[in-house]
């Protein structure tokens with residue numbers, strides 16, 4: 001008999017829409033073994049609820065329809081009750097970046113509801129939340145729901161599953177380093193490519209190209225402040241066994257010039273950025289004279305309990321220097337792998353690849369229930 005799974009989706013932006021389309025293909029392909037019904041879908045101010053638990057039509061995911069036909073979203077306690085009352089296993093997909101929702105994961109998991117999410121907030125904020133989530137979850141043999149968050153680092157790349165497999169099989173992670181931001185990867189691969197000839201590009205011009213192409217957050221300061229990378233490093237460091245109080249508890253280099261930190265609009269920021277091109281231009285020039293390029297990287301030194309995020313110089317021949325586009329690269333150094341790192345590399349940003357990470361988590365949950 002096919003497994004009967006109810007799904008609730010919160011957040012239907014870029015990742016949410018791509019997820020729905022991939023989930024739809026998955027359910028069609030696997031209809032003989034699993035019956036997946038999406039019974040609740042919500043945006044910030046509107047929700048569709050299938051009161052009789054019949055599957056909502058996928059057209060309901062078009063945001064305009066949801067806004068027009070939807071009712072007020074349920075509170076989290078009401079949503080838990082609604083899903084529990086179905087009598088089936090239920091999975092909540094959090095496709096928002098809401099810390100308020102992430103704060104309720106322990107309650108959701110304690111109620112036996114599973115969670116799959118690309119939202120970094122629950123796993124990279126205060127350590128207490130991380131501890132509460134995994135104390136409530138069933139991942140380590142407890143009675144709560146399973147929680148998976150592969151897409152919080154490297155989008156669909158197998159980063160978290162790799163580090164978990166290394167640790168679970170008895171290996172010891174000694175160092176993790178790499179490029180963890182698709183946006184930062186694009187900026188520096190364009191700004192300081194290996195073997196560049198001719199006039200150097202201005203950093204502000206590259207930021208503008210990235211912004212216009214939709215690679216950056218609407219306000220590029222949200223990429224340039226380094227916090228997105230710091231959140232990813234917090235997650236990896238915790239999985240490597242380190243205690244990390246918060247993503248601001250270790251050195252994080254911000255690329256936002258001090259005077260532009262407090263300007264009120266993203267346009268003002270973009271207008272002011274060319275005034276600071278020379279600072280970062282000099283860094284790139286100095287590196288070039290040494291046969292190197294600058295890249296925005298993160299690293300975790302496990303024995304030294306040291307995590308840092310910022311600009312570093314790399315030889316032209318280093319794999320980090322040779323990245324293309326918005327690719328991520330993550331190198332794991334472990335006792336078992338020795339000096340030759342286990343490397344994961346590929347597209348690390350974008351709705352389709354991020355949604356793939358979320359669906360792969362859903363499939364892991366289905367396999368366990």
Ligand code: NHO
Nearest residue numbers: 011012013014015043044096097118119155181182183350
């Ligand atoms: P959107 O398009 O802003 O959509 C968010 C949706 O959530 C909206 O529909 C909004 O109405 C809804 N929402 C917000 N708060 C809500 C609430 N309290 N209740 C109900 N609905 C609420 O965001 P995305 O792009 O679809 O992202 C969704 C989640 O995936 C975020 O947590 C984001 O951080 C995460 N994520 C996205 C990406 C990506 O590429 N888009 C990545 C990872 C995780 O690997 C990617 C990455 O790291 C990108 C990074 N910038 C980089 O490396 O450069």
